[in-house]
Amino acid sequence: MTTPDLSVTVGGLELANPVLAASGTFGYGLDLDDLCPPERLGGVVTKGLSPKPKAGAPMPRIAETACGMLNAIGLENVGVDAFCRDTLPTLVERGVTVIVNVFGASPAEYRAVIQRCETAGGIAGYELNVSCPNVSSGGMEFGHDPALLEELTRLCRDATRRPLWVKLSPNAPDLVATARAAVAGGADALSLINTIRGMAIDPYRRRPELARTFGGLSGPAVLPIALRMVHEVHRALPAVPLVGLGGIETGLDAVRFMLAGASAVQVGTATFRRPDTMLRIIDELAAYCRKTNTDRAASLTGALEEIS
């Protein structure tokens, strides 16, 4: 058969292929250029950006676990100004599809990041990181409270006409309720899942492995959970475009997420283990499509067949 068509559309945003770099694992887009050129990906989700630079969490910040890792980086980033000034122009010139991951300590900070990016131009869309405590309302994470999330999403919606994605937290008490809230607030698509809260302990030192005690678990350890969550949200909201992530390491993993309902996928921790993983996933996805006579990768989305 001929070369399969890998292009997909996620809530109005067209991507050359469904494989995106997940936030926090690919720098600002050019950091791994020599090993994984960003223009070969469906898109790049930037490291989470806040209005001002942020120093992040104390060390140690990461721990290795069975089939995965924990991180508590604390959202260290250069700030939206430095990104728009130093990196974005090159990404735009190179034709990279850039999704800016946005976070803040208050709704106003989220809005400020988007407004700054809107003046820069060339950005394909935004992804809201809502696994972040809302300092202005007592520290509850935006992504854990549907009412708070809907209000935040609406405020950001009003700041841009570009595609707006909300990255859902798997730690929320009611995942589907938060999904509905983000859509009600005007999200074009939902990405899921962010990391799952976990902990590791050094038994000899009798201390947590991370300075912050708790961190976010990622890697293949979380894949079955992520897959279940994507499918749950897809069943509840079949018309809402989803971007699936959580432990994807191979083309077949990407196919699994698409069958469960995702229109595209993100790859994160696997890039740490092997920096060209996403290029291999794109090749493996094409090989899967050829082997199964699938003309268009987009047709995989939600094509799961139930066991009768």
Next chain:
Amino acid sequence: MGRRNVTARLAARRDLTEDSFSLRLRLEGAFDRPIPGQFVMIRPAGGSQPFWRRAFSVAGFETDGAGGWLDLMVKIVGPATQAWHELPLHTPVEVLGPLGAGYPVDQAHGRLALIAGGIGLPPLVYAIPGLARRGVRWDLYLGAATASRLVGLEECSRLADTSGGRIIIATDDGSAGERGLIPVVLERRIDAGELYDSLWSCGPMAMLRAVAEVARRRHIEAQLALEERMACGLGVCLGCVVPAAGGGHLRVCREGPVIDASRIDWSRM
């Protein structure tokens, strides 16, 4: 930048002490010559363990017509390093490198103190031939808890013979060389009139901190090779940072592993 992800084969392994050994990897095809102090991230190819690759400082590099030979030194500290001791010869190994910033060999001049503790010898041993070619004189301070844990003494003696360096040994228990911690021995010698243009060190963080303190007190530049837990080794996971003087962080894997001691905010370490 010259970073590559290649497949090599485990070509040789040799025990150095009861808990350390050397590895020689055969690289097929192109691989940039590492600068002393640069490192590689390695793991057995195809397997799922360990989850992260492990970072090792380059201890030697040679090329022939068909590829390269990469030498590493490993101290057994846990299951991942133990696995390298058991791994069958000829096993394929994924090698990512060379990574990070090395020692400023091109600017080295005069007389250097090279200070190695624990498994800190590799980058310094690897730097010596280049220093000798530049006419830089060197004293190698080699420290360990006890005589049986001194790594690489034989090779250092050979280098001292061929390139005119001196070796100063210190052990915590006095079982070889001078008794005491290596930074203390270093400062004692500086007090006695030894003059150094720069201190290059690699070893445990407590030793590096002490070397930085000697450098500060004596107004000598110090270049330290740091070690931190790393997930990627490429500058994107932000797991290996140290506090920078003047605010912010330095990534051990990108701005380092060799960092000028004055660029680190030791009060926040």
